[in-house]
Amino acid sequence: MNLYTIQNTLFNIFIIISYILFALFVTGYYKDSKKYLDIIDSYVKIYISVFLIYRFNPFRSVNFSDLDRKVVYSAGLMLFATSAVNQVILSYFSKWSNAFSSTNS
Numbered sequence: 001m002n003l004y005t006i007q008n009t010l011f012n013i014f015i016i017i018s019y020i021l022f023a024l025f026v027t028g029y030y031k032d033s034k035k036y037l038d039i040i041d042s043y044v045k046i047y048i049s050v051f052l053i054y055r056f057n058p059f060r061s062v063n064f065s066d067l068d069r070k071v072v073y074s075a076g077l078m079l080f081a082t083s084a085v086n087q088v089i090l091s092y093f094s095k096w097s098n099a100f101s102s103t104n105s
Helices: 003-027 033-055 065-080 084-104
Strands: none
Touching: 003 033, 003 084, 033 065
């Protein structure tokens, strides 16, 4: 396995885990998923930051690959999601999740 394949696989795994944890958080099925989602999001942000800094620094030329496309797209989504929009959505779903879990108790 080369570095590209390893990076591509790990990146896909992190994104899939993030989607699953977000779905568990939104549905209120697993209350601790917010904590794990924050941890995974932190690692994904660090990975994307380091990847972009290394890959697109001004001292090298780059051929844009499929992995580059996915990481850059995810970086854009991450910037958008970590803005105020994310806080509003998480606040709304947290209230909804708490209301849903209190009615089922």
